[in-house]
Amino acid sequence: MKKYILPLIMLSIFETVAVALWLTQNNIFYLFNFSYIGISISLGVFLYIRKYKYARRVTQLLVGLYMLVYLGLICGENMQIEGFWYYLFTGTFEAATIHYAVAKIFGPLLFGRGWCGYACWTAMVLDFLPYKVSETPRKKIGWIRYLTFFVSLVFVSALFLAHVGNLEKIMFWSFIAGNVLYYAVGIILAFAFKDNRAFCKYICPVTIFLKPMSYFSLLRITCDQNKCVSCGKCKKVCPMEVDVTDNSRNRKNGTECILCFECAKNCPKGAL
Ligand code: SF4
Ligand code: SF4
Ligand code: SF4
Numbered sequence: 001m002k003k004y005i006l007p008l009i010m011l012s013i014f015e016t017v018a019v020a021l022w023l024t025q026n027n028i029f030y031l032f033n034f035s036y037i038g039i040s041i042s043l044g045v046f047l048y049i050r051k052y053k054y055a056r057r058v059t060q061l062l063v064g065l066y067m068l069v070y071l072g073l074i075c076g077e078n079m080q081i082e083g084f085w086y087y088l089f090t091g092t093f094e095a096a097t098i099h100y101a102v103a104k105i106f107g108p109l110l111f112g113r114g115w116c117g118y119a120c121w122t123a124m125v126l127d128f129l130p131y132k133v134s135e136t137p138r139k140k141i142g143w144i145r146y147l148t149f150f151v152s153l154v155f156v157s158a159l160f161l162a163h164v165g166n167l168e169k170i171m172f173w174s175f176i177a178g179n180v181l182y183y184a185v186g187i188i189l190a191f192a193f194k195d196n197r198a199f200c201k202y203i204c205p206v207t208i209f210l211k212p213m214s215y216f217s218l219l220r221i222t223c224d225q226n227k228c229v230s231c232g233k234c235k236k237v238c239p240m241e242v243d244v245t246d247n248s249r250n251r252k253n254g255t256e257c258i259l260c261f262e263c264a265k266n267c268p269k270g271a272l
Contacts, residue, residue, distance in 0.1 A: 003049055007042040014038020017102070025093070033071075033095075037063055037119075044118060048261065056118060056260055057127065064124035068179070071095055076168070078175040081149070081205050085156035086171050104209045112217030113210050116200060117258035122179075126186050126196050133239055134195035138253075141202045149205035197239050201256065211255040221263060222247050227271035234263035234272060244272060 018034030021027075044059030052058075071077045075095075078086060083096035101107075103115045116123060155174075159167060186199035200207070223245045234244050240256035244263045248254075264272040 004046065007045040007049070010045055011038050011042040014041065021098070030098075036066060040066070041118060059118045060120070060124045060127065063119040064121035067099075067119070068121040068124075072175055072179075076172050078171040080175055080178045081152045082156050082174050082178060083171055085153055086159075086167065089156065089160055100209070104206055105213060108210055108213035109216050109218065111219050111259070112214040113256070113258045114219070116210065117260045122182050122186060122204070123197070123200060123258075125183055126190055126199060129187065129190045129196045131190055131194045131196045133237060134193065134197070134241065136194050138241060139193065139202065144202050145205055145207050148203055149208045152205055200258075201240070214257070215249055215255050219259070221257060221259070221261075221272055224271045227269045229269055229271075231268065233266050233268065237262045237266045 014034050015038055018031045018038065021030035021034065040059050040062035043062070044055050047055035047058060067079055072079050077083065077095040079096050079099055084100045087094050087097045103119065107115070159170065164170065182199070185203060189198040189203070190196045192198070195201070221242075221244050225245075225247075228245055230245070235241070238244065239260065239262065240258055241253045242257045242263075243252035243254075244257070246252065246254075
């Protein structure tokens with residue numbers, strides 16, 4: 001029973017957030033929303049402990065599809081970065097702002113880029129592609145993410161400054177167009193660079209929040225130097241090219257870790 005404490009803790013944290021938001025916001029949606037996400041994540045952790053090979057993918061599909069299909073397409077909430085700016089500018093504490101605060105801005109101080117490994121609906125599709133580990137050297141084009149971040153901010157600011165009407169409808173269609181664009185660019189880049197996660201490494205604007213916050217993450221993979229035999233297997237299976245044998249916070253590609261545990265699963269000495 002002791003080994004199942006972690007999923008139970010995860011479930012309790014999400015239930016606490018669910019009940020707190022339900023009561024403070026007087027909206028039962030939050031109870032449903034955070035309970036569902038908590039159950040999905042705890043289930044993934046439980047399956048991982050049970051050594052089920054696709055544990056992470058189960059959580060990724062449960063959370064990713066819920067956000068994309070239910071919250072995005074059915075409920076009409078723009079959960080992308082444009083939606084975040086939109087709700088932030090209108091001063092509305094709703095799905096996109098809460099989602100960004102919990103998963104992408106403050107949450108990473110606790111669980112790093114867990115969002116990228118277990119919940120993102122863009123990566124949910126990209127992870128089906130054939131290049132689980134990059135087959136080409138890393139490119140020096142990470143600056144593109146600043147450009148996409150800036151474009152999203154300018155796009156929403158311009159709508160407000162120009163007093164464009166029917167913003168809710170524009171946000172809904174920009175959510176659809178944005179996702180189609182992300183998937184198209186992500187898939188093209190994955191094949192061009194032979195790397196499923198090329199979009200995450202070079203283009204995704206959300207990493208502007210995720211990377212600096214995850215630098216301070218409480219939850220991170222560390223290496224027991226006494227057990228490590230420097231076989232290099234962990235680096236060979238890492239989708240984000242993290243030097244996980246280095247325990248310092250500024251290790252190579254340290255803020256790229258998505259906590260997928262592939263390195264730990266493949267370490268022959270149980271050093272990670
Ligand atoms: S980097 Fe962006 S696209 Fe990739 S998993 Fe994270 S949020 Fe999703
Ligand atoms: S796989 Fe394990 S033993 Fe090998 S280098 Fe990595 S941490 Fe060390
Ligand atoms: S393989 Fe290890 S170091 Fe690489 S992203 Fe996954 S958890 Fe992080």
